Amino acid sequence: MATKWSNSLIPTARQAPADAEVPSHQLMLRAGMIRKLGAGVYTYLPLGLRAIQKAMQIIRQEMDQAGAIEILMPTFQPIELWEKTGRREAYGQNLFVVKDRHGREQALGPTHEEIVTELAGAYIESYRDLPKTLYQIQTKFRDEFRPRFGVLRSREFQMKDAYSFHLELDGPGGLSETYDKQYAAYCRIFERCGIPYEIVEAEAGPIGGNASHEFMVPSPTGEDFILKSDKGNYAANVEKCEIGPRPRNLEAESKGDLAVIDTPGCLTIEDVCKFFKKNLGTKLKTQNMLKTLVCKAGDTWVIGVVRGDHELNEAKLRKAAGESDLVMADEAEARDAGFAIGFVGPHVAVGRTDVKLFVDPDAAQGGFWVTGANAADQHVKLFNWQRDVIDQGTLPEVADIRNALDGDPSPKEDGGILQMTKGIEIGHVFKLCSKYTQALNVQVVNENNERINPLMGCYGIGVNRIIASAIERDGGNDEHGIIWPVNIAPYQVLITPIKYEGEFVELADKLATALEAQGIDVLIDDRQERPGVKFKDADLIGIPWRITLGDKALAQESVELKARNGSNGPKGELVKIDAVVAQLVAAIQ
RNA sequence: CGGGGCGUAGCGCAGCUUGGUAGCGCGCCACACUGGGGGUGUGGAGGCCGCAGGUUCAAAUCCUGUCGCCCCGACCA
Numbered sequence: 203m204a205t206k207w208s209n210s211l212i213p214t215a216r217q218a219p220a221d222a223e224v225p226s227h228q229l230m231l232r233a234g235m236i237r238k239l240g241a242g243v244y245t246y247l248p249l250g251l252r253a254i255q256k257a258m259q260i261i262r263q264e265m266d267q268a269g270a271i272e273i274l275m276p277t278f279q280p281i282e283l284w285e286k287t288g289r290r291e292a293y294g295q296n297l298f299v300v301k302d303r304h305g306r307e308q309a310l311g312p313t314h315e316e317i318v319t320e321l322a323g324a325y326i327e328s329y330r331d332l333p334k335t336l337y338q339i340q341t342k343f344r345d346e347f348r349p350r351f352g353v354l355r356s357r358e359f360q361m362k363d364a365y366s367f368h369l370e371l372d373g374p375g376g377l378s379e380t381y382d383k384q385y386a387a388y389c390r391i392f393e394r395c396g397i398p399y400e401i402v403e404a405e406a407g408p409i410g411g412n413a414s415h416e417f418m419v420p421s422p423t424g425e426d427f428i429l430k431s432d433k434g435n436y437a438a439n440v441e442k443c444e445i446g447p448r449p450r451n452l453e454a455e456s457k458g459d460l461a462v463i464d465t466p467g468c469l470t471i472e473d474v475c476k477f478f479k480k481n482l483g484t485k486l487k488t489q490n491m492l493k494t495l496v497c498k499a500g501d502t503w504v505i506g507v508v509r510g511d512h513e514l515n516e517a518k519l520r521k522a523a524g525e526s527d528l529v530m531a532d533e534a535e536a537r538d539a540g541f542a543i544g545f546v547g548p549h550v551a552v553g554r555t556d557v558k559l560f561v562d563p564d565a566a567q568g569g570f571w572v573t574g575a576n577a578a579d580q581h582v583k584l585f586n587w588q589r590d591v592i593d594q595g596t597l598p599e600v601a602d603i604r605n606a607l608d609g610d611p612s613p614k615e616d617g618g619i620l621q622m623t624k625g626i627e628i629g630h631v632f633k634l635c636s637k638y639t640q641a642l643n644v645q646v647v648n649e650n651n652e653r654i655n656p657l658m659g660c661y662g663i664g665v666n667r668i669i670a671s672a673i674e675r676d677g678g679n680d681e682h683g684i685i686w687p688v689n690i691a692p693y694q695v696l697i698t699p700i701k702y703e704g705e706f707v708e709l710a711d712k713l714a715t716a717l718e719a720q721g722i723d724v725l726i727d728d729r730q731e732r733p734g735v736k737f738k739d740a741d742l743i744g745i746p747w748r749i750t751l752g753d754k755a756l757a758q759e760s761v762e763l764k765a766r767n768g769s770n771g772p773k774g775e776l777v778k779i780d781a782v783v784a785q786l787v788a789a790i791q
Numbered sequence: 792c793g794g795g796g797c798g799u800a801g802c803g804c805a806g807c808u809u810g811g812u813a814g815c816g817c818g819c820c821a822c823a824c825u826g827g828g829g830g831u832g833u834g835g836a837g838g839c840c841g842c843a844g845g846u847u848c849a850a851a852u853c854c855u856g857u858c859g860c861c862c863c864g865a866c867c868a
Binding site: 213215216217218219220221223231240241293294295296312313344346347348350355425426627630700701731732733734735736737738739740741750752753754762 | 792804817825860
């Protein structure tokens with residue numbers, strides 16, 4: 203049976219709440235798809251639910267096609283598992299932890315690596331059981347520090363997550379094979395959903411290579427930064443993006459003597475620049491300063507130096523230093539170890555055997571650097587690498603350790619230039635290898651009866667984000683409302699009788715029944731509203747095809763057919779009643 | 792976590808400075824007119840002014856606390 207508008211719950215609104223900033227959020231609220239219950243928590247009303255279910259159905263079909271098997275794991279998870287893998291710490295505040303009546307802590311799952319690995323440990327015992335790919339679609343919880351943009355960053359959301367288990371990385375049945383299958387399935391899913399996407403390299407983790415990819419919808423409202431070479435042969439997210447070779451010159455001569463300047467309370471680069479302008483009358487640019495960041499790996503201090511206007515990339519520094527456990531140093535601890543946090547300069551490394559010094563090429567230059575004086579409330583100017591560090595017996599290592607920026611050279615070394623855009627992450631595929639099977643001591647026996655940790659892959663899709671991205675995408679909305687891709691639209695056809703009475707009732711029902719017999723879902727606007735109201739609402743909720751029933755067309759035994767995306771003209775077209783079903787079937791399938 | 796702001800009807804907002812019986816637009820209900828792009832009129836309903844204390848004859852308004860929400864920043868999927 204076709205849905206009658208009056209029987210559904212579609213609370214459209216003329217105005218969006220003031221706190222809805224981005225188009226998808228505003229339109230989902232105005233179209234009556236969702237209702238906010240609290241920060242980052244939404245009820246899905248009928249239209250929202252239908253859209254999400256359409257996306258889920260496509261995902262299911264493609265997962266099944268790719269050989270994955272659906273299961274459903276608990277949201278409510280023993281905290282011990284999270285402690286064993288170290289992710290309680292790693293997730294930190296983003297992990298929801300609840301106590302039961304006995305005071306035991308449980309996590310509300312933000313993802314399910316621990317749970318699925320435990321499951322595999324219980325039932326997958328032999329290489330004969332491999333490979334195996336399990337997936338689920340369910341609710342995840344993340345205590346986002348700052349939920350925003352409606353459904354794009356919420357605290358409770360729908361995710362498809364798949365996990366695969368393998369004996370080997372390569373070859374038949376290997377992790378790479380399944381990874382490629384999932385990758386291909388993702389492409390089909392997003393194509394069927396009708397959303398434009400780009401695939402970028404993401405931070406790969408322990409085994410390197412192309413071990414992780416993110417699927418991004420290009421959009422100014424995205425929160426992830428993507429860099430693409432203008433040669434079209436490289437794309438990566440900002441955490442991952444390497445930068446091509448850049449000139450360096452550590453040996454440049456100084457332009458004057460090192461001078462200490464009192465800079466009371468100037469803890470940041472910005473502070474120092476303001477101080478120079480205000481108190482010294484000198485215009486100091488951030489790019490003429492050196493930012494010296496103190497990190498720690500085990501007992502070793504690792505200092506990363508980047509230009510004042512650049513950002514340190516921790517993952518790059520970690521790789522350059524060869525220290526997998528490198529993190530930003532605790533401030534108090536660093537102070538105790540002799541680092542004047544806020545006033546650190548690269549020459550702090552001089553004479554210290556417990557410090558490794560790394561410098562980004564853009565910072566490894568001559569010039570008149572202003573940087574910390576390694577004493578509280580003091581900076582120095584005219585810092586010079588050769589004189590103040592190298593001649594003092596410390597050799598800094600030059601390495602790419604900063605985040606890439608628009609205009610940087612491509613790592614492909616083909617003259618390409620990186621360009622920065624923003625995107626919404628809708629999918630992520632990742633080779634986990636044995637991280638979790640080791641942590642949770644899951645083993646299988648191989649052909650030689652040896653016990654080994656199976657390799658894992660994980661593959662996630664943000665279902666809500668598919669819906670929001672479909673609206674955010676180019677052509678996904680206009681000044682009147684949403685424009686759905688046909689495959690994830692809440693309904694494919696909206697029948698709008700100008701008057702819902704008499705022969706129009708019968709005609710609407712007849713067309714709806716005929717369309718539904720062809721597998722097309724239909725919403726009938728049976729409300730006793732003025733035509734203008736119905737048309738405005740139709741545009742707002744964005745159903746791809748609208749059949750308008752009115753006297754004018756009926757006099758010619760016709761109806762009006764209009765595509766929401768304008769593909770059959772701004773006013774649509776007149777179609778004979780007998781022909782409209784066939785025409786829609788052809789257009790939709 | 793730092794800075795800023797906001798909580799008054801379903802939504803958008805005014806009222807607060809200078810305390811004196813709570814207002815506007817949209818939406819909602821009834822009736823009439825109207826009837827192909829949010830129409831018009833008349834009449835209505837709807838608020839513990841986030842919550843708790845305090846000051847006062849009197850608090851939406853002033854004070855204190857608290858909770859919630861939002862924005863910017865730092866942090867992070």
